[in-house]
Structures are given as structure tokens and as C-alpha cells.
Amino acid sequence: VATVVNGEAVPVVQSRITDAGFHDVILIPMGADKVFVRSATGDVILAIFNNAIEFFQLVFSNWMRWDNNVQPYRRGAWVCLYGIPLQAWNVNFFKLCVFDCGRFLRADSCSVDKDRLDFARVLIATTDLDIVNRVEMVLVDGTLVEAKIVEEWGYALG
DSSP states (O other): OEEEGGGOOHHHHHHHHHHTTOTTEEEEEEETTEEEEEETTOOOHHHHHHHTHHHHHHHEEEEOOOOTTOOOOOEEEEEEEESOOGGGOSHHHHHHHTTTTSEEEEEOHHHHTTSOOSEEEEEEEESOOSOOEEEEEEEETTEEEEEEEEEOOGGGOO
16 A cells, blocks of 8 residues: 655656556555556565665555454545635645545645635545535634535536
């Protein structure tokens, strides 16, 4: 079981691994940023990892042998943060806003680069199966600010 770096999409990571010559390494999504890694040929996957540890550290933040106590299911969810003041517009503040919703995976490039300032878009890992829709009160420069957190769903499902 491995954790994908920066919440990257599994097909993108699979392509990188295949492009690097590891054609028999198969990634099976487990929800959010977790993947089950196996060998298509039946080889011991840990041996493959250990022989190319520098490469696999670029795509996985950690990996461990499967056991029955692996973290509970988490799903990836794109949420939009509304009401974020400009002076607080940064990834660390986004992490604070979604702390009670789930684990922060990454912010989209438009939010990081401030290409738009009406909402920030953030990918989280959550165990909650309901649509995320909540309000968090956060303190910004001594002023209490209402940050609305709304999951993308329907045609825009993340």
C-alpha cells in the first residue's frame, strides 16, 4: 500500500511508472491518495521498490506491506472554499480551513497561483460519505471570518 505524492491522479502516476520502464507494476486505487501496488508477473513488489527507491520516492511519500490494520477507507473530494480574504489566501490557510473536513491533499494550480480569487479549490481525503457542505469560522487579522466549504458534485464531481 502506497501514498501518492501531492494527491496526484492514479492514471497519471501509473503512466509515469510505465514510462520509467516498470511495465509490470500495477496501481489499484484504494480511495483518496492510497493505492495498492502489485506486480502483474507475480514478482515481490518490495524487491522492485528497493531496487529503484530513488524513483519511487518521487511518486510515493510512503509505502508499507498490506496488513489488516491499514487506514480506513477515505475518498478524495474536491471542495471549494468561499469567503477567503485576500490577505489569508495561501495554501497553509486552506489547510486550516479544511482541517475538520478531512486531510488536505493539495490545492489546484489556479488557487495557488491566484488566477481567480472568488473561491479556492482544494482536494481533501475524507471518510465522510456525505457531500461536504459546512461553514468554518476562522480568525484572520483579529477578525472572525466565515469560510464556506462546499464539495463539487454532480457534473463537476472531482
